[in-house]
Amino acid sequence: MHFAARLNAAIARTGSIACVGLDPRKASLPAPIRDAVRGDQPDAWAAAYTQFCTEIIDVVADLVPCVKPQAAFFEQLGPAGMIGLGEVIRHASAAGLMVIVDGKRNDIGSTATAYADAYLGSGTNGSPASPWGGDALTVSPYLGRDSLEPFVEVCTARRAGIYVLVKTSNPGGGFLQDQQSDGKPIYRSVADLVTELNRPLLDQRGYGPVGAVVGATYPEQLAELRQAMPHSMLLVPGFGAQGGSADDVRPARDAAGFGAVVNSSRQIIFAHSRAEFAERLGDARWQDAVREATLQMNQQLA
């Protein structure tokens, strides 16, 4: 099965549209993981990040359809971190989770193909495996159509997906994305391109490999963009810590309840620091805090 069909099947299987963002940060790791790091070498931290993320995966694998590792935090550690990123992705795939690599890569022609080759293709379902083994990758559209097409080609060959940045959740996102041109905002032009790229590649449920990132912090635009991109799986950041509520993300799903996942990172993976879990579970039982926070998010989104 292709990416969108597999992700929708995972949503059906788990009854959840939550995506757990794997954003490891040194300062926020629970004490049992952080205190075990000897010295300050990248290898030691990469091992800590890998252990932290694989334990989270084990805790949430039956609860959610997918995880989203943030490449930047692994890259921050250098090559040792990038090796860890691969281990985390393979662990998630083996646990039955879909993996969206958040790398926001972008380039043109054969350079874009090189990025796609690196990250797209989990090796499951008969598709060739890529070095990092993701099911999908986030990509940036500033370079235009010829920067997206090479990714779409690799998606087709490897049954993978991309999520194009369309309307992001950050305060500064409007600077470019909301500018009006020809009577519509830039984000809408990107959305229309996404729909055009998808159209020849739809699965039985009507979804193609070209997804879109649309932030939870702009619920009106989320509803508009759900309409404008009927064939796109949506990835909705900005839930929880960034201010988006369950009501805000409701428009992301299609009528049957599919077609979108809502990401939460800090509120899940660092749940041990949240007031409601800190005292009762704390750092020692951080995995239980992750599980409870995930169940809570599922309930909020249900």
Place this chain on the structure above:
Amino acid sequence: MHFAARLNAAIARTGSIACVGLDPRKASLPAPIRDAVRGDQPDAWAAAYTQFCTEIIDVVADLVPCVKPQAAFFEQLGPAGMIGLGEVIRHASAAGLMVIVDGKRNDIGSTATAYADAYLGSGTNGSPASPWGGDALTVSPYLGRDSLEPFVEVCTARRAGIYVLVKTSNPGGGFLQDQQSDGKPIYRSVADLVTELNRPLLDQRGYGPVGAVVGATYPEQLAELRQAMPHSMLLVPGFGAQGGSADDVRPARDAAGFGAVVNSSRQIIFAHSRAEFAERLGDARWQDAVREATLQMNQQLA
């Protein structure tokens, strides 16, 4: 010295504004490098890429101010490639070359900082070294101002630079970049933001750490954007193989001949395949072809 000052000093020292793009590709490697690869494992190819790029660096180090490794081609090989990228960058730094990492990274807040931490900072001139050790990094502006500011902060701390994608050389670049909004094209809005970010951070020659990518394939816009971003080092792709001529890139320099580098990748690094060098030098003397092609480019740009 800060990034712009160091790059302008390197331009003065070499009398060249050429930047050699390090874009290794399996199929294009000269036979002596390609034939030495045993098997098809990423490690073997990563070693070949590293050898190829370090030999190029040795050949061009006295002729040009900088090199621009393309991260995507190293990432395509997986973690082994990323280790190779670090080796190539350190070799270039040791040879006295400035290194612009072409990674087109982008994200917001602490995630953007993580990318900056990974790539910015060569450890020369008293600045802390980063895992990959670049002097500058290309970044994409779609996420807006709060996606650029974290990079600028790290630039300041590490005497490094960024090159923001403003007007790219590819045919599809106009899709977003040329859209008119508020009476000016989007690329001009990005240019104005670049200038604003630079203004408090200027060196004695009037340059700041926030450079810009402006393609050689649009000479009129290049002249316009040189004016609009008087404090930005420009990185001009699209020369040679993509069609930009020496006349086209002339507007990129400031009145004193500084403030810009012009990139060429394939025409330099794969010069052994060009008709004018293939017969006389061929694969066996590919390093001589690289040197002659670089001298030729310097002459064209002089």
